[in-house]
Amino acid sequence: MLRTLMILGAATALMSGSALAQSVADPNLTSICLDPGGQTRPVTCRSQNASRINQREDICQCLHGGDQVTVPFCPRGVKPPVESAAFEHARRSAVVNGSLVGASYQGRPICVESRAHLGGGY
Numbered sequence: 204m205l206r207t208l209m210i211l212g213a214a215t216a217l218m219s220g221s222a223l224a225q226s227v228a229d230p231n232l233t234s235i236c237l238d239p240g241g242q243t244r245p246v247t248c249r250s251q252n253a254s255r256i257n258q259r260e261d262i263c264q265c266l267h268g269g270d271q272v273t274v275p276f277c278p279r280g281v282k283p284p285v286e287s288a289a290f291e292h293a294r295r296s297a298v299v300n301g302s303l304v305g306a307s308y309q310g311r312p313i314c315v316e317s318r319a320h321l322g323g324g325y
Contacts, residue, residue, distance in 0.1 A: 236269030241295030244269035
């Protein structure tokens with residue numbers, strides 16, 4: 204009986220952990236983690252078939268706290284808004300259903316630079 208309860212508890216813990224992970228199927232989107240004030244927290248993204256050509260992220264998680272939010276990569280030639288207290292507040296307020304897709308700040312899209320500009324992965 205105790206063994207059955209331990210197995211059931213372990214299975215529940217594994218399932219709840221995977222429920223917190225979110226797949227990022229669109230290569231034009233990524234995930235960030237936002238705290239209640241709109242500041243970014245570290246995000247952990249993994250890909251099963253990672254390469255320099257295929258940089259699509261399969262699973263992203265906010266292991267260090269914060270809410271996971273989907274955000275687009277900036278189009279070529281577009282820089283993300285500069286981090287400031289006003290931008291952080293506006294970014295947090297712009298989140299709709301866990302997404303910042305289509306959101307803007309002072310006429311600029313809320314986006315993140317692609318990994319190609321950052322010199323590697325997140």
